[in-house]
Amino acid sequence: MDDRTLAANKVTHASEAARRYASALFELAQDKGAIADVHNDYKAFVAMAEESEDLTRLLESPAFSREEKVKALAEVVKKAGMTDLLAKFIGTMAQNGRARDIVDAQHAFDELYAKQRGVKRAVVRTAKEMSGAERQRIESILAKAVGGEVELSSEVDPSLIGGIQLRIGSQLVDASLAAKLDRMNTAMKGA
CATH class of the missing domain: 1.10.520.20 (N-terminal domain of the delta subunit of the F1F0-ATP synthase)
Structure with a gap:
């Protein structure tokens, strides 16, 4: 962290x-x-x-x-x-x-x-450490999405298995493999 x-x-x-x-x-x-x-x-x-x-x-x-x-x-x-x-x-x-x-x-x-500076803060959580290029790519995409400067911090959480979780303010985008498996498990139980 x-x-x-x-x-x-x-x-x-x-x-x-x-x-x-x-x-x-x-x-x-x-x-x-x-x-x-x-x-x-x-x-x-x-x-x-x-x-x-x-x-x-x-x-x-x-x-x-x-x-x-x-x-x-x-x-x-x-x-x-x-x-x-x-x-x-x-x-x-x-x-x-x-x-x-x-x-x-x-x-x-x-x-x-x-x-005051209009900076949005985002936290990206990944299963393994991101490379500099991956980090820059995410920052660039987020800056375009929010229309301004983004300060990105990162965390490593091996329990995600793969993919990413992204939090900007109170919004969470969970594109982790663990979340996808949970959704599939829930769907299968309901079938």
């Missing part, structure tokens, strides 16, 4: 508080004309959190006081050279006892940013 798939899966589980914080940051960044910079820095921050057990522990553990979290997170963001707006935002979330929601808020922010 790649990073975009993880992001897509996590955003559906983001708390309402994380969504509200993300929306507030999105509006502020938009007003300041810094939305792309904030987006890139926020993605980098979450990547650091996912790679660092210490940073993840800092965000999630109640053993650290709010003040300790604010101070440590300010230092991390400063050393990474991230935007002041993002630094203040992360500090505010930590000060308000929402450090656990910082990662989920990024995923919600990412969704808002994609929506």
Whole structure:
């Protein structure tokens, strides 16, 4: 599962508080004309959190006081050279006892940013890893079908046996061999 798939899966589980914080940051960044910079820095921050057990522990553990979290997170963001707006935002979330929601808020922010740019997100699930050419072909077909840019993430699920499952938003197209066999089985039982 790649990073975009993880992001897509996590955003559906983001708390309402994380969504509200993300929306507030999105509006502020938009007003300041810094939305792309904030987006890139926020993605980098979450990547650091996912790679660092210490940073993840800092965000999630109640053993650290709010003040300790604010101070440590300010230092991390400063050393990474991230935007002041993002630094203040992360500090505010930590000060308000929402450090656990910082990662989920990024995923919600990412969704808002994609929506603003008119990007459609799609997930393709296959029985085996797709080649670069297969991936490009699917992206091209989807871009024509939706009339815009598509961000495609992929998952491998050997239980599909063959074929693909494609999800765009809430729509699922299941052209997997496993689904075809299930439909045949159901049809035979009804005969």
